[in-house]
Amino acid sequence: MLDKKITEQTGERVVLVGLITGKEDKYRIDEYLDELEFLVKTAGGKVYERFTQQLDKPNPRTFVGTGKINEIKSYIQEHQMDTVVFDDELTPSQMRNIEKEFKCKILDRTNLILDIFANRARTSHAKVQVELAQYQYLLPRLTGMWTHLSKQKGGIGMKGPGEREIETDRRIVRDKITRLKRQLQQIDKQKATQRKNRGKLVRVALVGYTNVGKSTLMNLLSKSKIFAEDKLFATLDTTVRKVAVGNLPFLVSDTVGFIRKLPHSLVESFKSTLDEIRESDVIVHIVDVSHYNFEEQINVVDQTLAEIDSSEKEYILVFNKIDAYPSVDNDFEMLVETDKKEYVPLSELKKTWMTHENYPVLFISAKKKINIDELRDTLYKKVRKIHETV
DSSP states (O other), rough: OOOOOOOHHOOOEEEEEEEEEETOOHHHHHHHHHHHHHHHHHHOOOEEEEEEEEEESTTTTBBBBBBHHHHHHHHHHHOOOOOOEESSSOHHHHHHHHHHHHHHHEEEHHHHHHHHHHHHHOSSHHHHHHHHHHHHHHHHGGGHHHHHTOOOOTTTTOOGGOOTTOOHHHHHHHHHHHHHHHHHHHHHHHHHHHHTTTTOOOOHHHHHBTTTTTTHHHHHHOOOOOOOEEEEEOOOOEEEEEETTTTTTEEEEEEOOBBBTOOHHHHOOOOOOOHHHHTTTTEEEEEEEESTHHHHHHHHHHHHHHHTTTTSEEEEEEEOOOSSSOOOSSSSOOOOOOOSSSSOOHHHHHHHHGSSSSSSSSBBBTTTTHHHHHHHHHHHHHHHHHHHHH
């Protein structure tokens, strides 16, 4: 394995490529590429240019059309770019064909997310989960991947099993996948035993899109020091803390953040992490209200909760970062300005559909400690209700 810091030290020059299909428009693609750029920044790279093309469906050979390939190739050669990142998962043949054209490192969205996860993994549990997902991603790509990797030394997308030149044989990789799955099953059993040993305390799970402030809120509620940073996937391992509000103790777990197009292999690998959500009694869904596309982020998280059969639990919707919300109210300063979206005043936002659901909806700032007492009071009522039922 490469040193963890190699990716962050590269400062690679990166080009982004996105496709506008029938379901999307240019405005939406710009939003998606903003998120992809944040992923690149998290991985240690710097984006210099973006390319988009409107097609009904991806070109089966090169993802984008021939003219766009030539346009991107000219830019890469003229500006000496290191890496091209595509905002969708590429097929093995697309990856090989594009690499022949560009003659530089090619990554897709899945590979980039896997690389970030690999750099973020701290515990043996997280490392095994990520390594399994990496091998499952690499297996169908072995034919062209190894020649590609032998030319590269470190950098984004190079962390993990890819550097081991000897393991070019599919059988060896399949054996590794089998062994990692067994290892993960053993860890999952240990985690399940740990959950059983926690007794009958009510469990609260903090969930949300990546980088919405879950760890910051966890630190505030539990008075602990969990790593929190303004980067995607700062938290990979679920952290569980005992919290008491009033005279009522309960457990709070901080979980891995969700993201659009989260690779299926990662969802499978992080099963035990998601089990913390499945086995919780209350879900606190945290949303970054200052993000211009927070409604889609809510949908991504809700869909993931439905996929893991956790959408019917006791639910609290918490809009975080109100201190960063562009507002004309007297209550909060306008700390952030953006041309991405026409914002409504926070007072008006509180009167929309979000506050008329059958669950509590709160507006807080974990960073500035605004309305935290209201959150604690809401948690207390929910936990007490479940506690009395049990």
